[in-house]
Amino acid sequence: xxxxxxxxxxxxxxxxxxxxxxxxxxxxxxxxxxxxxxxxxxxxxxxxxxxxxxxxxxxxxxxxxxxxxxxxxxxxxxxxxxxxxxxxxxxxxxxxxxxxxxxxxxxxxxxxxxxxxxxxxxxxxxxxxxxxxxxxxxxxxxxxxxxxxxxxxxxxxxxxxxxxxxxxxxxxxxxxxxxxxxxxxxxxxxxxxxxxxxxxxxxxxxxxxxxxxxxxxxxxxxxxxxxxx
Amino acid sequence: xxxxxxxxxxxxxxxxxxxxxxxxxxxxxxxxxxxxxxxxxxxxxxxxxxxxxxxxxxxxxxxxxxxxxxxxxxxxxxxxxxxxxxxxxxxxxxxxxxxxxxxxxxxxxxxxxxxxxxxxxxxxxxxxxxxxxxxxxxxxxxxxxxxxxxxxxxxxxxxxxxxxxxxxxxxxxxxxxxxxxxxxxxxxxxxxxxxxxxxxxxxxxxxxxxxxxxxxxxxxxxxxxxxxx
Amino acid sequence: xxxxxxxxxxxxxxxxxxxxxxxxxxxxxxxxxxxxxxxxxxxxxxxxxxxxxxxxxxxxxxxxxxxxxxxxxxxxxxxxxxxxxxxxxxxxxxxxxxxxxxxxxxxxxxxxxxxxxxxxxxxxxxxxxxxxxxxxxxxxxxxxxxxxxxxxxxxxxxxxxxxxxxxxxxxxxxxxxxxxxxxxxxxxxxxxxxxxxxxxxxxxxxxxxxxxxxxxxxxxxxxxx
Amino acid sequence: xxxxxxxxxxxxxxxxxxxxxxxxxxxxxxxxxxxxxxxxxxxxxxxxxxxxxxxxxxxxxxxxxxxxxxxxxxxxxxxxxxxxxxxxxxxxxxxxxxxxxxxxxxxxxxxxxxxxxxxxxxxxxxxxxxxxxxxxxxxxxxxxxxxxxxxxxxxxxxxxxxxxxxxxxxxxxxxxxxxxxxxxxxxxxxxxxxxxxxxxxxxxxxxxxxxxxxxxxxxxxxxxx
Numbered sequence: 001x002x003x004x005x006x007x008x009x010x011x012x013x014x015x016x017x018x019x020x021x022x023x024x025x026x027x028x029x030x031x032x033x034x035x036x037x038x039x040x041x042x043x044x045x046x047x048x049x050x051x052x053x054x055x056x057x058x059x060x061x062x063x064x065x066x067x068x069x070x071x072x073x074x075x076x077x078x079x080x081x082x083x084x085x086x087x088x089x090x091x092x093x094x095x096x097x098x099x100x101x102x103x104x105x106x107x108x109x110x111x112x113x114x115x116x117x118x119x120x121x122x123x124x125x126x127x128x129x130x131x132x133x134x135x136x137x138x139x140x141x142x143x144x145x146x147x148x149x150x151x152x153x154x155x156x157x158x159x160x161x162x163x164x165x166x167x168x169x170x171x172x173x174x175x176x177x178x179x180x181x182x183x184x185x186x187x188x189x190x191x192x193x194x195x196x197x198x199x200x201x202x203x204x205x206x207x208x209x210x211x212x213x214x215x216x217x218x219x220x221x222x223x224x225x226x227x228x229x
Numbered sequence: 230x231x232x233x234x235x236x237x238x239x240x241x242x243x244x245x246x247x248x249x250x251x252x253x254x255x256x257x258x259x260x261x262x263x264x265x266x267x268x269x270x271x272x273x274x275x276x277x278x279x280x281x282x283x284x285x286x287x288x289x290x291x292x293x294x295x296x297x298x299x300x301x302x303x304x305x306x307x308x309x310x311x312x313x314x315x316x317x318x319x320x321x322x323x324x325x326x327x328x329x330x331x332x333x334x335x336x337x338x339x340x341x342x343x344x345x346x347x348x349x350x351x352x353x354x355x356x357x358x359x360x361x362x363x364x365x366x367x368x369x370x371x372x373x374x375x376x377x378x379x380x381x382x383x384x385x386x387x388x389x390x391x392x393x394x395x396x397x398x399x400x401x402x403x404x405x406x407x408x409x410x411x412x413x414x415x416x417x418x419x420x421x422x423x424x425x426x427x428x429x430x431x432x433x434x435x436x437x438x439x440x441x442x443x444x445x446x447x448x449x450x451x452x453x454x455x456x457x458x
Numbered sequence: 459x460x461x462x463x464x465x466x467x468x469x470x471x472x473x474x475x476x477x478x479x480x481x482x483x484x485x486x487x488x489x490x491x492x493x494x495x496x497x498x499x500x501x502x503x504x505x506x507x508x509x510x511x512x513x514x515x516x517x518x519x520x521x522x523x524x525x526x527x528x529x530x531x532x533x534x535x536x537x538x539x540x541x542x543x544x545x546x547x548x549x550x551x552x553x554x555x556x557x558x559x560x561x562x563x564x565x566x567x568x569x570x571x572x573x574x575x576x577x578x579x580x581x582x583x584x585x586x587x588x589x590x591x592x593x594x595x596x597x598x599x600x601x602x603x604x605x606x607x608x609x610x611x612x613x614x615x616x617x618x619x620x621x622x623x624x625x626x627x628x629x630x631x632x633x634x635x636x637x638x639x640x641x642x643x644x645x646x647x648x649x650x651x652x653x654x655x656x657x658x659x660x661x662x663x664x665x666x667x668x669x670x671x672x673x674x675x676x677x678x679x680x681x682x683x
Numbered sequence: 684x685x686x687x688x689x690x691x692x693x694x695x696x697x698x699x700x701x702x703x704x705x706x707x708x709x710x711x712x713x714x715x716x717x718x719x720x721x722x723x724x725x726x727x728x729x730x731x732x733x734x735x736x737x738x739x740x741x742x743x744x745x746x747x748x749x750x751x752x753x754x755x756x757x758x759x760x761x762x763x764x765x766x767x768x769x770x771x772x773x774x775x776x777x778x779x780x781x782x783x784x785x786x787x788x789x790x791x792x793x794x795x796x797x798x799x800x801x802x803x804x805x806x807x808x809x810x811x812x813x814x815x816x817x818x819x820x821x822x823x824x825x826x827x828x829x830x831x832x833x834x835x836x837x838x839x840x841x842x843x844x845x846x847x848x849x850x851x852x853x854x855x856x857x858x859x860x861x862x863x864x865x866x867x868x869x870x871x872x873x874x875x876x877x878x879x880x881x882x883x884x885x886x887x888x889x890x891x892x893x894x895x896x897x898x899x900x901x902x903x904x905x906x907x908x
Contacts, residue, residue: 036684038893058684060847060892064560065484065630068891069847081487082631088485095881096847098888099629101636101664102484102510103568106561110581110798111865113893134586141548142557143537148582149561153798183584265459267668287459289622289667293785294709294855297666298622310712311856317710324656325622327663328854330861330889331709332793335786339573339806340640342668363811370773371782372762377807378786382573412809565797572790575819575826578800594800596830601800605821626886661851662887 011205011213011226018210019192025160027052028207029118029190032158037115038062040150043087045160046118060096062114064146066105069097086146106146109153117154119147121161121186123176126222128186128198130159131178144181151182163191163216170220172196172203196224204229240434240442240455247439248421254389256281257436258347258419261387266344267291269379272316274389275347289325291343293375295334298326315375335375338382346383348376350390350415352405355451357415357427359388360407373410380411392420392445399449401425401432425453433458460623460670462652464678466496469646473502473611480567480607480638481509481519482614485538488631490615490648491518493674497613503527508567508607510560510634512536512544523547530554532607534563559587562604564637570606571640571669579604609642616665619649619675620658623667632664639669648674685848685895687877689903691721694871698727698836705792705832705863706734706744707839710763713856715840715873716743718899722838728752733792733832735785735859737761737769748772755779757832759788784812787829789862795831796865796894804829834867841890844874844900845883848892857889864894873899 020028022045030052033039040062041047050072053059061070063085070085071092079090100108108114121132133147134140151157164170172189189196193211197204203224205213217224249257251274259281262268269291270276279301282288290299292314299314300321308319329337337343350361362376363369380386393399401418418425423445424436432453434442446453463469470493473479479497483489498521505528512531513520520543522528531553536544547553558566559581569577578601582588592603614635617628625647627635639645647665652675688694695718698704704722708714723746732753737760738745745768747753756778761769772778783791784806794802803826807813817828839860842853850872852860864870872890877900 062893063630065487066633067630067885068893069885080629083629084485084487085630088487093629093885096845096849096883096892097885098849098883098891099627099632099885100891101632102560102564102634103637106564107793107797107865108891108893110561110565110579111796112798113796113865129584139549141537141545142555143535144557144559144587145535146560148559148585148587152580152583153561180585291668292855294712295858296660296855297668298660309854311854313710313712313855317712322660322854325620325624325658325667326660327624327658327666328660328852328857329666330857331785331789331859332862335789336568336572336640337666337668339786339790339804340571341573342571342640358809368774370762370770371780372760373782373784373812374760375785377784377810377812381805381808382786409810565799569802573805574790575803575805575821575824577794577802580798580800596800599800628886659887661853662884 010228011207013208013212015210020209022048025190025192028195029158029160032188033059033116038113040064040114040117040154042117042119042150044120046120047087049118062108064105064109066100066102067097069094106149109149112153112155114154116156116158117150118158118160119150121159121171122178123171123173124159124186124189125173125176126198126203127200128184129176130157130181130186131176132181134179136178147181151185156187157185158188158190159186160190163193172220172222174222239457240436242437242441244439249438251277254419254421257424258387258389261417262288262345267342269293269343269346269383271346271348271379273349275349276316278347291337293334293338295329295331296326298323335378338378341382341384343383345385345387346379347387347389348379350388350400351407352400352402353388353415353418354402354405355427355432356429357413358405359386359410359415360405361410363408365407376410380414385416386414387417387419388415389419392422401449401451403451460667460673462621462673462675464675466492466674466679467499469493469672469674470496470500473497473500475502476504477502477610478506478508480609480612480642481507482633482635482638484510484630484633486514488615488633488635489518490613492676492679493613493646493648494518494522498522498525498527504529506530506532508532508609510534510563511538512541514538514540516543520544523553528553530556532556532558534558534560557587564634566604566607567637567641570608571637574606576603576605607641609638610644612638612642612645614638614645614647616647616649618658619647619652619673621652621655623670623673624658624663625649625665625670626658626662627664636665639665644671645669646672646674648676651677685892685898687846687898687900689900691717691899691904692724694718694897694899695721695725698722698725700727701729702727702835703731703733705834705837705867706732707858707860707863709735709855709858711739713840713858713860714743715838717901717904718838718871718873719743719747723747723750723752729754731755731757733757733834735759735788736763737766739763739765741768745769748778753778755781757781757783759783759785782812789859791829791832792862792866795833796862799831801828801830803827832866834863835869837863837867837870839863839870839872841872841874843883844872844877844898846877846880848895848898849883849888850874850890850895851883851887852889861890864890869896870894871897871899873901876902
């Protein structure tokens, strides 16, 4: 694990405002990415993290379709159909970029060279199991893309998601009921309600947003601890 | 196997002159390399084959230290310490050349992309086993280089050697007594005395040089046939 | 020796029914659309197609699927917003699907091209995609045994080729092209332009000519049409 | 982030006793002689060195061997006309030797860099170098199970680096460098020159900066000396 320890060293309950919105959540993830990291941002919500990285962060973005040094989404004349990200969105190239083929790109991932990847999820278990590729619905067409490769490849896997589904059931669960993407791979879980550290020792709440550790503990089916406990 | 069938279709005994010299042997090997082949010439005697390839042969030479389109040995100002062959001799670059790293170079070999490689040998068995990396002498320092990779990698492995050792014992043997480089990998054996086709069906003499099939059969410990028999 | 042609139909000549066809591209970047269209005209059927996606819209790979030529898709991400052709065939039970994690797709083709018999891969351990596969623990980590994917044919898109068959690509359109070129018995590349042998810098060649059997020169194809 | 320095001693700082050190080069082409000389001064000992050859003449790797710092050599071709330092140590029983076919040496390091747990390789089947190794027949062909070779440190030679750590090589001096760069926890490259970030064409970068931790700029080193 390469991530910096939590800056506060103890659990912080942010009660002055409500749960984080998607932008606020992306800002928290960006804050926790160490300077100079090599980072892969998954399709969808994780791409918002890029907007919150400081210009001098030295963070280098990897896209699994064969590029390091990916820049922001391309606009207008800069759109080039040969230059896209994993979500097939036209992007740009930053100075110091490089291109490589798919086997090299995934060797980079599988070989443990990426410091952090940020993914979305349907469910995450208390020990860090990840389910983010398949709802298990019988009529769904399975499609995995690079999710399993990222899950086992990056030194740290961060997940961004809402803590509760629309029906109020927690998505941080004792055991994933959706098909798994990877075992014990998520180290940090960033949600609108709280930031969790996950690992073999279980779930630690590092921060809460508009709620308390005790309130969360009452709503979750996994035991949670505070930092330093 | 990609090599062209033997041009004569029947065994030819060349009795007008003696055994082939090294240059004559290289010319016979060069004759049998199909146009447009990708070829690796081993260290030592096999490199002489290059001098006998027709200018319009379209043969592209591979050197395992990471190059296709290798040209002749470099002379004078053309010597560049960064451009060498597998024998560490300075060489030149032909138009259409390319450079690649060692894993890609040996993937090319192991993956069966080379049409022909030409190697030297201490011993070759009737079914094509090759011994060319180690004399087995107890004080010898073992060194294999790319010999084993070439032996199993090229579509056709040609061996060039004298048929008899200095003490008169045949180097084409029923079973190799020297440590093996590869099993059943040699398809053609080019010697000063004769050209042999090797395979699961045994040894066929395609041509002789200054001797007859019957004379060779008497001196060898492996059964030999004529082409077409 | 590499054949350079400006005729799409000549480029895909001889592809047999039942072939495994590797088709490059990630979405449309690097997708050899002209070659796939020629393959539809050529008529080979009962194909197994290996490609990252399972077709977009109604052209290229989607049109090949719609023409009923594909028995089985091996891909990482069939489901896309514009994959209606595949979706319909799949839901109707008219096509087989093998979903492979994207990195395994690349690595299994790389293994085919590199002569590797099989490899232990950490991707997918504990997931449904590893079910029924051989497992092994090495140095305390679990791995799944994965086998090569070899193509009878590879259809790829590149940017520039030379007359000997060396290729360079452009930006993220490189993607699967260089890997597929090594993994097929017959590799056919469509390129935007062909230059004389010697014009490509040997240091920058991405796919050496040994991996390329035929080049379709799109600039010549357009000039002729 | 990649550190660029003109000081050889700073480039090799912190290499621990007992490390496995991958050293690039094929003969002298691509051999990082300045880094190896700095490693000798640095003093790390009890090393396992992985390199194609086992030193030439009395400099570079040969000098490291002569200084008694190497416990074990893993290489494909130790015996050369000018390998007298290694030859003497080996005959005196002062150094261990693991001979590995050249392609297996490359592929085992590639596997380490690519997160592959082990692979079935056809090279060496039936030979003394496969003795004691696990075998398996796949599709009628025999293979030997080979394991990754991972380095604590890689010392490689390249031609040009940029300030971010991207590397390009020159001609056949490329050889093992790009593979070793992926296979070590700490990769240190000596380069003939360093250019500003953005000056290397992204299409032509051979080793992306993610694989490079430190660059020794030889042009700066010479200017300072």
